[in-house]
Amino acid sequence: MKKGGVGGSNTQTGLNFEKKVDLYDLLAKIPGYEINKAKSKAGMEVYFEGKLVARCFRKYKFNKFLEENNIEWKKIISRKLYPDDSILVIIRDTLFIIEVKYQQVNGSVDEKLQTCDFKRKQYLKLVTPLGLLVEYVYVLSDWFKKPEYKDVLDYIQSVNCHYKFNEIPLSWLGLPIKKQ
Numbered sequence: 001m002k003k004g005g006v007g008g009s010n011t012q013t014g015l016n017f018e019k020k021v022d023l024y025d026l027l028a029k030i031p032g033y034e035i036n037k038a039k040s041k042a043g044m045e046v047y048f049e050g051k052l053v054a055r056c057f058r059k060y061k062f063n064k065f066l067e068e069n070n071i072e073w074k075k076i077i078s079r080k081l082y083p084d085d086s087i088l089v090i091i092r093d094t095l096f097i098i099e100v101k102y103q104q105v106n107g108s109v110d111e112k113l114q115t116c117d118f119k120r121k122q123y124l125k126l127v128t129p130l131g132l133l134v135e136y137v138y139v140l141s142d143w144f145k146k147p148e149y150k151d152v153l154d155y156i157q158s159v160n161c162h163y164k165f166n167e168i169p170l171s172w173l174g175l176p177i178k179k180q
Helices: 023-028 060-069 110-128 147-158
Strands: 014-016 033-037 044-048 050-056 085-089 094-101 133-138 160-167 168-169
Touching: 014 050, 023 033, 050 060, 094 110, 094 147, 110 133, 110 147, 147 160, 160 168
Parallel strands: 094 133, 133 160
Antiparallel strands: 014 168, 033 044, 044 050, 050 085, 085 094
16 A cells, blocks of 8 residues: 555455455456345355355344344444444355554554454454354554554454454455466
């Protein structure tokens, strides 16, 4: 990710993030993928070569997904959650919570990175009745490669959360890749 540089999804094997991006648009640009509004369901459906492989939920759509599955968040946790993006990878029965943190100057994002364990556990409480696993992943800009972030990056991994720089490989999510 370069300041003033060209960004976006120009790879066929991963989702490239720059600042705040649209997960739907990134997936739709990858060969073999198609994104459609879910019929009578929350979020968007993700198809690979005509087969449903995932569902995406952004912010309020995640809560619509919970409602669709008769999950009453107020009975499980004390505060409603609104993920930047989330993707339910069907074959893995795994909900990936994706938080994009793009930074070019010192700021409040630093402390937000230390909340991943709590948030992952909150999401897990919500979707455990559905038999789903939860993976919490930050997509970070190169700003966070600085030595002063070593401790927080180590912490993120120590609590079973993840971080990636600028992109998420499709294979890491468990999504298929078009054969060349």
